[in-house]
Amino acid sequence: MTDQLLRRVPLRRGHRLAVVPVESRFARLARRVLAIFVLLAFPAAAWLGWDAALRSQLVENHSQLRDSHQTLQAELDQTQQRYQQLEVDLLVAREAVRDGRKIITDLEQQLFKLQQDLATYQGALAPNAMVPGLRFQAFELQSTERPDVFRYKVMVSRVGSESETTQATLFIEVHGSRDGEEVVIPLSSMTAVGDDEGLALDFRYFQVLPASGREAELSLPEGFQPKRVHLRAEHDGKTLVEQMFDWTVTGAKS
Incomplete structure (x- = not known):
């Protein structure tokens, strides 16, 4: 149809004919969609890169936290073992103190009785030896x-x-x-x-x-x-x- 229009239009001498292609509606829509896609591609790529970096950092932090948790758990186990050992040592020490006090009390009683016996024997020589x-x-x-x-x-x-x-x-x-x-x-x-x-x-x-x-x-x-x-x-x-x-x-x- 374009060729027929061109044939019907008389051309004057000295004039030039410029053919301007007419863009269809579909082509304009496709070009706009492509432009929007290109504009959205950069932020999407940046977001995907940031998300990947964040996930990598989270994985690394999780690994460090897991190692720290294991270390703290080992230290806690050691502390609990030392605490239990100290409890045992304290019980043993308390028993030793009780035994030591009992021994001291027994020795004091023996010494006191010996002193009373000595005072009794001295009483035969000194009248006031048995005076309380x-x-x-x-x-x-x-x-x-x-x-x-x-x-x-x-x-x-x-x-x-x-x-x-x-x-x-x-x-x-x-x-x-x-x-x-x-x-x-x-x-x-x-x-x-x-x-x-x-x-x-x-x-x-x-x-x-x-x-x-x-x-x-x-x-x-x-x-x-x-x-x-x-x-x-x-x-x-x-x-x-x-x-x-x-x-x-x-x-x-x-």
Whole structure:
């Protein structure tokens, strides 16, 4: 039909004929669809790449979390095993402490009975040996690395009923001389504790004082020459027993 139209249109001299193809509706629709597809292809490709990278990262994180979980589970198992072992050790230690306390109590009872027996035999020679009350069994002095520092120890016991307990206060004074004069210095002024209220006595069978090594050290004042040690136990302001010991160093203690 186009050829027929061309034949019917007369051409004048000097004129040119331009043939413009007419695009069909289907072709225009196909071109638009192709353009839209191309425009959507870039975002889709980017999204697919991001999704793949995200999935890869999630897989890697999941693997790391799984390894961390296994490590933590192994550490938890080890901790539980150590905890169970500590529980067993604690039970054993508690049993050992109970046994040790029982042994100490038995030894104290035996010592107390032996002391009562000794007091009974001494009663045949000394009329007041069986009188119930406190006894200063020993006072011991030990030298240290410093010539003016000593460690002391006092052992106090009693005669009487096994069911009774003793509560009192022990005071210690050191008699000696300084600059040619006789002086009396309380032990509290020679120790780091500096307790002017004395040492507490609270026992059933016997008690050794002081309780710790630091409290057992005494330092002599400069120029003081000790001669004797006076021990006195009081209760409610009443003297229960007192005794004088010579200042005698019995041995060195490292």
